[in-house]
Amino acid sequence: MSKPTLDQPQLFVVIMMDEIVLQETNVQTPEKIFPSKLILLGESSVGKSSLLLRLINRQFYNYQESTIGAAFFTHTIHLDNGAVKFEIWDTAGQERYNSLAPMYYRSAQAAIIVYDITNKDTFERAKYWVKELQINANSGIIIALAGNKLDLNTIRSVETDESRTFAHENGLIFMETSAKTCVNVTEIFKAIAEKQQNNATLNTAGKFQIRNTEELNGTLSCCK
Numbered sequence: 424m425s426k427p428t429l430d431q432p433q434l435f436v437v438i439m440m441d442e443i444v445l446q447e448t449n450v451q452t453p454e455k456i457f458p459s460k461l462i463l464l465g466e467s468s469v470g471k472s473s474l475l476l477r478l479i480n481r482q483f484y485n486y487q488e489s490t491i492g493a494a495f496f497t498h499t500i501h502l503d504n505g506a507v508k509f510e511i512w513d514t515a516g517q518e519r520y521n522s523l524a525p526m527y528y529r530s531a532q533a534a535i536i537v538y539d540i541t542n543k544d545t546f547e548r549a550k551y552w553v554k555e556l557q558i559n560a561n562s563g564i565i566i567a568l569a570g571n572k573l574d575l576n577t578i579r580s581v582e583t584d585e586s587r588t589f590a591h592e593n594g595l596i597f598m599e600t601s602a603k604t605c606v607n608v609t610e611i612f613k614a615i616a617e618k619q620q621n622n623a624t625l626n627t628a629g630k631f632q633i634r635n636t637e638e639l640n641g642t643l644s645c646c647k
């Protein structure tokens with residue numbers, strides 16, 4: 424049997440110190456959580472479900488089954504002043520489900536409208552959804568435009584400048600994303616959460632803090 428060494432009591436002290444730190448952590452005030460209903464809209468196969476699967480499970484499938492009706496998920500984004508808990512409706516993009524969309528967007532606080540950068544028709548469809556929400560959704564709805572499949576940049580048919588201009592003219596958050604290579608997936612949700620929190624500050628304190636969403640690019644990644 425080996426002789427006892429000084430290591431054992433030293434280890435004990437370290438554990439005790441950890442406990443003290445943990446006790447101090449427990450007395451912190453609980454994080455404020457803002458619930459937010461968010462809807463994903465866009466043509467079939469643009470990658471709406473894939474973006475969510477990447478965000479929530481950090482996974483990507485080259486073959487992703489088409490959504491039937493709609494699917495529901497929750498995801499919380501933690502910010503400096505609290506957290507936003509997104510209640511997310513992933514709607515089916517196939518035309519036969521279009522009539523269901525108002526049921527989901529009517530009470531939504533936020534929307535991500537997705538198109539595929541390699542398919543111009545899906546961008547036209549995204550523009551249609553923007554107009555539809557501007558007319559029929561909550562007046563304060565935060566809308567983000569996601570140009571997905573950025574990994575297929577070499578065969579793109581929608582130029583970044585064109586989408587950026589459209590987004591700017593319509594007051595949308597805009598990012599190009601890739602569910603496959605995990606680009607701007609967490610970032611687009613974080614940009615919405617930040618804007619939502621800023622709007623809440625405006626409502627409660629009468630202040631409006633303008634934040635540039637491009638500042639957020641590259642600050643965190645769902646792949647890490």
Ligand SMILES: Nc1nc2c(ncn2[C@@H]2O[C@H](COP(=O)(O)OP(=O)(O)OP(=O)(O)O)[C@@H](O)[C@H]2O)c(=O)[nH]1
Binds near residue numbers: 467
């Ligand atoms: N290369 C590439 N393929 C992607 C990306 N995102 C999704 N896909 C592929 O595109 C196809 C459709 O993806 P989905 O996530 O099912 O698309 P959706 O918009 O949810 O489709 P619906 O459920 O029919 O509305 C799948 O084969 C995915 O693997 C991406 O960022 N890059």
